[in-house]
Amino acid sequence: MTQKKALLLVGSPRGIEQSTSGRLGGRLLDALKGRGFETDKLHVHAAVRSPDALASALAAVAAADLVILSLPLYVDSFPAPVIVFLEKVAERRTGGMADAAHGRAGRAGLFLLIQCGFPESEQNATALAIAERFAAEVGWRWLGGLALGGVETYGGSAHEVLDLIGKALAEGRSAPDLAVKKAIPAWLYRVGGNIMWRRMAKKNGVAGKLRARPYEGESTG
Amino acid sequence: MNALVLDGFRGEEGQGVLAVLTNALAQSGYGTEVVALREKTIAPCLGCFGCWIKTPGECVIDDDGRAVARAAVRSDLLVYVTPVTFGGFSSELKKAVDRFIPNISPFFARVQGETHHQRRYRRCPSLIGLGTLPQPNREAEAIFKTLVEHNALNWRSPRTAAAVVALDGTSDVAAIARGLIEAVAR
Numbered sequence: 001m002t003q004k005k006a007l008l009l010v011g012s013p014r015g016i017e018q019s020t021s022g023r024l025g026g027r028l029l030d031a032l033k034g035r036g037f038e039t040d041k042l043h044v045h046a047a048v049r050s051p052d053a054l055a056s057a058l059a060a061v062a063a064a065d066l067v068i069l070s071l072p073l074y075v076d077s078f079p080a081p082v083i084v085f086l087e088k089v090a091e092r093r094t095g096g097m098a099d100a101a102h103g104r105a106g107r108a109g110l111f112l113l114i115q116c117g118f119p120e121s122e123q124n125a126t127a128l129a130i131a132e133r134f135a136a137e138v139g140w141r142w143l144g145g146l147a148l149g150g151v152e153t154y155g156g157s158a159h160e161v162l163d164l165i166g167k168a169l170a171e172g173r174s175a176p177d178l179a180v181k182k183a184i185p186a187w188l189y190r191v192g193g194n195i196m197w198r199r200m201a202k203k204n205g206v207a208g209k210l211r212a213r214p215y216e217g218e219s220t221g
Numbered sequence: 222m223n224a225l226v227l228d229g230f231r232g233e234e235g236q237g238v239l240a241v242l243t244n245a246l247a248q249s250g251y252g253t254e255v256v257a258l259r260e261k262t263i264a265p266c267l268g269c270f271g272c273w274i275k276t277p278g279e280c281v282i283d284d285d286g287r288a289v290a291r292a293a294v295r296s297d298l299l300v301y302v303t304p305v306t307f308g309g310f311s312s313e314l315k316k317a318v319d320r321f322i323p324n325i326s327p328f329f330a331r332v333q334g335e336t337h338h339q340r341r342y343r344r345c346p347s348l349i350g351l352g353t354l355p356q357p358n359r360e361a362e363a364i365f366k367t368l369v370e371h372n373a374l375n376w377r378s379p380r381t382a383a384a385v386v387a388l389d390g391t392s393d394v395a396a397i398a399r400g401l402i403e404a405v406a407r
Contacts, residue, residue, distance in 0.1 A: 013265060013268040014268055045265060072268065074319050075315075075372060075375060076371040077315065079315075079319060080265050080312050080315040080316040081312075083310070083315050086307065118335065118336040119336055120336060123336075126309075129308060130309040131307075133308040133360065134307040186336055190330070190336055193329050194328050194329055197327040201273075201274045206276075206277055210273070210274070210277050210326070212277040212278045213278060213341060213342055214277075214279050215290070215294040215342070216294070
C-alpha cells in the first residue's frame with residue numbers, strides 16, 4: 001500500500017527551523033509520521049522566490065494528500081508570500097492543470113495552524129475563514145484549523161492538542177475543534193509585552209526612541 | 222483632504238473601478254494619489270520587529286515599502302482597492318499592508334475588548350476597503366468586510382467602511398463608491 005503524504009508549508013519569514021510555525025508544524029508532522037504518513041516540509045517564502053522553486057513546490061502540493069499550512073497571523077491574514085503561493089495554486093487549477101490543486105488521492109485536505117502576537121486566539125478567525133474559502137475555491141477538503149494566541153504556542157498544552165489533531169487527521173477525519181489552555185491572562189500579556197519591547201529597544205540603544213514619528217508631516221488638508 | 226488609493230490589482234483589470242472611485246473622491250473634495258502596487262518594489266515583511274525596536278517607525282528594508290508607509294501616515298483617507306482573493310486581499314495589496322507595521326507602536330493596548338497596538342502618530346487615516354469579484358459571492362464579501370474592519374482596529378482608523386462590487390455589471394459602482402466615502406466623512 002502506498003503511504004499517504006503530508007506536506008507542511010511553513011509561512012513564516014523566519015523559515016522552517018527558526019520559527020514557531022515550523023516548530024509547531026513539525027510537531028503535527030511527527031504525530032502523522034507515527035501513524036504511517038510520509039512527511040515533507042517546505043518554506044513558502046523560499047518557494048515564491050524563483051520559478052524553479054515555485055514549480056517544485058507546486059509539484060509537492062500536487063502529490064500531497066494532506067497539506068498543513070502553518071503560519072503567523074500578519075495583519076489579520078496570511079503573510080503576503082503565502083497569498084502569492086495560494087494564488088499560484090488556484091491559478092494552476094483554473095488553468096486546466098487540476099492535478100496541481102488536487103492531491104493524488106483526488107482531493108487534498110487542508111489544515112491551518114495559525115498563531116498571532118496577541119493573547120486572544122479569536123483574532124485568527126478571519127484568517128481561518130480565508131483558508132476555508134481557499135479550500136472551497138480550489139476544491140480541497142477543509143479539515144479545520146488550530147488558532148493560537150501569543151502565549152499558547154509554548155508548553156505542553158499546544159503539543160498535546162497537536163497530537164490529538166494529528167490522530168484525527170491520520171484517521172481521515174476533520175480536526176476536532178480544540179483550544180489551548182491560556183497560560184496567563186490578556187492583561188498580563190500586555191504588561192509583560194510592553195516591558196519586553198522596552199528591554200529589546202534598550203539593548204539596541206533606542207530606548208528613548210520607541211515612540212518616534214519619522215513620517216509625521218503636515219496634512220495637505 | 223488627501224486620499225491614498227492602493228491599487229492591488231495584478232494588471233490593468235481594475236482601471237474601470239479605480240476611475241469611478243477616484244472620480245467620486247474628487248467630487249467629495251479629496252486630492253487623490255493612486256499607487257499601482259504592482260509597479261512597486263516591496264519586499265515581504267521579515268517579521269524581525271526592527272521597525273519597532275531598532276529603527277522605530279521605519280522598516281529596516283530600504284525599498285518602495287517605506288514610501289508607501291510614509292504616504293499612508295500622511296493621508297486623511299487610506300483606500301484599499303483589490304480583487305477579493307479567497308475572501309481577503311490580493312498578494313499585491315498585502316505586500317504593502319504587511320509593511321505598515323512601523324506605523325503603529327509596539328506597545329499593547331486594550332481596544333474594544335481585544336489587544337491591539339497603541340497609535341504611533343497623533344492622527345490616523347480612516348480606512349476604506351473596496352473589493353471586486355467576478356460575480357457576487359456573499360461568503361467572500363462577508364470575509365472581506367470583516368477583514369477591513371479588523372485592519373481598521375489595528376491601524377486605529379477613526380472611521381472605516383468596506384464594500385465589494387461584482388464586475389458582471391450587476392453593481393452600481395459609482396453609488397457604492399459614494400456610499401463608502403460618505404460613511405467615513407467626518
